[in-house]
Amino acid sequence: MLERLYHFLEVRLGIRDILEQNLTKYLLPNNVNIWYTLGAVLITLFVTQFITGILLLVYYVPNPAEAFQSVERIMNEVPYGWLIRYLHAVGSNVIVIALLLHMLSVLFMGSYKKPRELTWVSGFILLNLSFALCLTGYLLPWSQLSFWATTVATDAAGAVPVIGDALVRFLRGGAMVGDATLGRFFALHVMVLPAMLAGLVGFHLFCVRRIGISRPPFGEDYRPAEVKGYFHHEEHPGGIPFFPNYAIKDMAVIFFFLAGLVYLVFFAPGLFIPPSAFEPADPFTTPEHIKPEWYFLWAYQTLKIFPSEFLGLAVQGLVMTGLALLPFIDRGSERRPGRRPLFIACYILGILLFVGISVWGHYS
Amino acid sequence: MTDPSINLSERRTFLGILLGGVGLVISAAAAWPVWRFLAPSSGEGNLAKVSIQRAEVPLEQAHFFSFHGKPAVVLQAAPGKFAAFSAVCTHLGCVIKWVPEEQEFLCPCHAGRFSVEGKVLGGPPPEPLEELPVALDGDQVLVG
Amino acid sequence: MAMSPERGFIGVPAYEAVPDFCGRCHIGVKEDYLLSAHGQAIAEGGANCVTCHGNHVVVKAGPEIINPEDCSQCHGYGQAGEIKAAIVKTDEMLASLAENLGFMGKKGIAVKSMESETFALRNDFRRLFHSVNVEKISNETADFQQRGMAIQQKIDAVQTELDQRKLIGGVVTGLLVLASLICFLIRKTYQQEEDGSS
Numbered sequence: 001m002l003e004r005l006y007h008f009l010e011v012r013l014g015i016r017d018i019l020e021q022n023l024t025k026y027l028l029p030n031n032v033n034i035w036y037t038l039g040a041v042l043i044t045l046f047v048t049q050f051i052t053g054i055l056l057l058v059y060y061v062p063n064p065a066e067a068f069q070s071v072e073r074i075m076n077e078v079p080y081g082w083l084i085r086y087l088h089a090v091g092s093n094v095i096v097i098a099l100l101l102h103m104l105s106v107l108f109m110g111s112y113k114k115p116r117e118l119t120w121v122s123g124f125i126l127l128n129l130s131f132a133l134c135l136t137g138y139l140l141p142w143s144q145l146s147f148w149a150t151t152v153a154t155d156a157a158g159a160v161p162v163i164g165d166a167l168v169r170f171l172r173g174g175a176m177v178g179d180a181t182l183g184r185f186f187a188l189h190v191m192v193l194p195a196m197l198a199g200l201v202g203f204h205l206f207c208v209r210r211i212g213i214s215r216p217p218f219g220e221d222y223r224p225a226e227v228k229g230y231f232h233h234e235e236h237p238g239g240i241p242f243f244p245n246y247a248i249k250d251m252a253v254i255f256f257f258l259a260g261l262v263y264l265v266f267f268a269p270g271l272f273i274p275p276s277a278f279e280p281a282d283p284f285t286t287p288e289h290i291k292p293e294w295y296f297l298w299a300y301q302t303l304k305i306f307p308s309e310f311l312g313l314a315v316q317g318l319v320m321t322g323l324a325l326l327p328f329i330d331r332g333s334e335r336r337p338g339r340r341p342l343f344i345a346c347y348i349l350g351i352l353l354f355v356g357i358s359v360w361g362h363y364s
Numbered sequence: 365m366t367d368p369s370i371n372l373s374e375r376r377t378f379l380g381i382l383l384g385g386v387g388l389v390i391s392a393a394a395a396w397p398v399w400r401f402l403a404p405s406s407g408e409g410n411l412a413k414v415s416i417q418r419a420e421v422p423l424e425q426a427h428f429f430s431f432h433g434k435p436a437v438v439l440q441a442a443p444g445k446f447a448a449f450s451a452v453c454t455h456l457g458c459v460i461k462w463v464p465e466e467q468e469f470l471c472p473c474h475a476g477r478f479s480v481e482g483k484v485l486g487g488p489p490p491e492p493l494e495e496l497p498v499a500l501d502g503d504q505v506l507v508g
Numbered sequence: 509m510a511m512s513p514e515r516g517f518i519g520v521p522a523y524e525a526v527p528d529f530c531g532r533c534h535i536g537v538k539e540d541y542l543l544s545a546h547g548q549a550i551a552e553g554g555a556n557c558v559t560c561h562g563n564h565v566v567v568k569a570g571p572e573i574i575n576p577e578d579c580s581q582c583h584g585y586g587q588a589g590e591i592k593a594a595i596v597k598t599d600e601m602l603a604s605l606a607e608n609l610g611f612m613g614k615k616g617i618a619v620k621s622m623e624s625e626t627f628a629l630r631n632d633f634r635r636l637f638h639s640v641n642v643e644k645i646s647n648e649t650a651d652f653q654q655r656g657m658a659i660q661q662k663i664d665a666v667q668t669e670l671d672q673r674k675l676i677g678g679v680v681t682g683l684l685v686l687a688s689l690i691c692f693l694i695r696k697t698y699q700q701e702e703d704g705s706s
């Protein structure tokens with residue numbers, strides 16, 4: 001029966017060929033390293049996020065009068081609701097960690113360079129979409145934390161000259177965070193952003209596959225690949241098959257990340273979900289020490305460091321634009337870290353700055 | 365150590381079986397909470413009585429309420445005589461209406477008619493309405 | 509300036525009027541107090557609210573305000589000591605209930621109904637010992653103990669469940685780590701193959 005179904009599909013779609021081309025005959029560079037598993041980890045984590053998100057949607061009520069209660073019900077009454085919610089909330093943090101690691105590894109190995117600019121740009125947009133998902137999702141439980149973190153975050157847009165106030169109003173759907181804000185954040189979080197993310201992940205993977213995976217710039221016999229003036233798929237003759245040789249390594253790291261996620265969910269959810277997340281939103285009482293999530297601390301702190309918010313915002317915009325367009329700025333073909341001292345110095349300095357400012361933001 | 369490749373493939377088979385086993389347990393551990401999360405709560409079928417203010421059921425009137433998650437109706441056909449039924453029509457499951465002028469129930473879907481005792485008076489319903497036990501307690505009507 | 513009548517300052521209540529003043533909010537306690545030996549004797553200088561609780565520097569009252577120095581200003585400490593002995597344990601228990609619930613609430617457990625139950629219980633208990641009637645207090649304290657225990661049992665049940673979750677979570681984490689390790693070992697078999705062939 002199954003065999004006949006397979007035969008039916010094989011005759012019409014040639015699936016054996018597709019599978020072979022993408023699995024057993026898809027050869028990766030033989031010095032491929034563990035950092036190349038992070039993309040697969042991200043796909044798994046996003047799939048988990050989609051599933052837990054849809055499950056939460058079954059019981060969540062996107063209405064300021066009931067949102068908090070519905071989340072409280074999920075946490076306390078719905079069987080395993082706490083598990084689903086924690087997986088989703090903690091999962092978003094793990095995704096950010098994986099995203100940053102993926103980006104850092106790609107930077108370190110210089111794989112964003114020509115001809116992989118589109119892979120990089122789509123990846124960078126994916127990073128920002130993920131941040132947007134985190135920000136919009138944060139409001140939905142309508143807790144004190146949600147409400148005030150969103151107030152602070154949307155307020156920052158007010159520093160944009162001329163249109164600042166209008167922008168804040170647009171983001172919030174009104175002068176203050178309120179019913180209208182929840183409505184639009186909900187629509188963004190469950191429909192618009194995930195759809196964009198899914199589409200863009202597709203494009204990202206297409207780019208990766210189409211141009212061929214890059215050869216890690218390490219080892220004696222590494223030479224920068226010659227970049228031609230026409231389309232050329234980078235082959236790796238004598239490389240290792242993606243399946244099963246490398247796929248099993250993907251699996252190993254995926255399981256490792258899932259173990260970390262489950263560990264955090266069961267033993268340290270409080271790391272990401274402070275007590276103010278369990279108090280219903282009160283538009284008339286600002287709680288003390290409202291801080292954004294750890295991955296937004298750098299932005300929060302830069303706004304405070306500079307004498308004017310506008311200046312802070314401008315610097316942030318500059319850094320982000322610079323990163324987005326990096327492959328068009330850093331155009332040399334050399335990818336070996338040892339031969340790119342200036343880049344690596346900036347790289348390390350950048351990481352230290354990010355960590356330093358975040359820590360500062362946390363304690364200030 | 366004479367032929368390392370045999371050795372390797374044996375080891376791989378063994379590890380593969382092990383991974384399959386662990387994977388199975390993990391899948392079960394993931395599927396169970398999802399199933400429970402989505403399964404309708406089994407506590408719904410509790411046998412608790414539902415109490416209704418007697419004043420809400422005036423003479424010759426019917427009062428609709430939710431009984432263990434399903435629509436039900438209690439009516440006072442004669443002074444002090446209360447009766448309660450499931451309000452779900454036995455034909456295709458529409459919810460019946462009370463017609464005070466006729467002192468009978470009417471199903472708006474296919475015009476099934478039921479008496480104050482729940483008996484079929486006409487139309488397609490094959491069976492009488494499901495009757496629910498009623499007791500009086502002071503100013504409360506207890507159903508269930 | 510701040511003490512001007514136009515600004516709402518009504519002056520120091522007369523000694524006998526103090527219970528009425530405090531009782532505007534502490535209604536239940538006032539009722540039991542007025543019926544107590546303290547309240548009945550207020551005209552003869554029986555202790556009023558401020559005698560024990562102080563006036564401006566009102567502190568959160570605990571059993572320590574029943575002590576030999578303060579009580580023996582008016583009478584022997586004997587009975588007061590008995591009362592203290594009778595309420596201390598229950599009072600501590602109710603306090604720890606409230607604390608435990610606050611702690612759980614911070615972890616996302618829905619504790620509101622248990623919290624208001626505890627609040628009401630503490631309130632009733634305070635009323636009870638403001639009657640300063642040793643017999644009544646020792647008779648009824650047991651009941652409070654029991655009602656407190658009932659809440660404690662609910663808390664314990666939640667705690668047991670939380671502990672169970674951790675156990676299961678630990679097992680699942682372990683399984684995932686194991687799966688990861690097995691995958692790495694399988695990867696190693698391929699690695700050896702790759703190294704051998706090149």
Ligand code: HEM
Nearest residue numbers: 036038039040042043103106111120123124126127213214
């Ligand atoms: C939704 C999030 C993302 C997913 C699901 C994803 C997925 C993947 C996958 C599966 C690969 C191929 C395997 C690998 O090298 O890991 C890959 C490669 C790559 N990704 Fe991402 N990625 C994401 C975000 C990003 C981000 C944020 C960046 C950088 C800003 C980025 C830049 C790249 C680049 C340059 C490559 C090519 C690596 C090479 O060919 O050596 N990706 N991505």
Ligand code: FES
Nearest residue numbers: 453455456471476
């Ligand atoms: S469903 Fe009631 S008559 Fe058909």
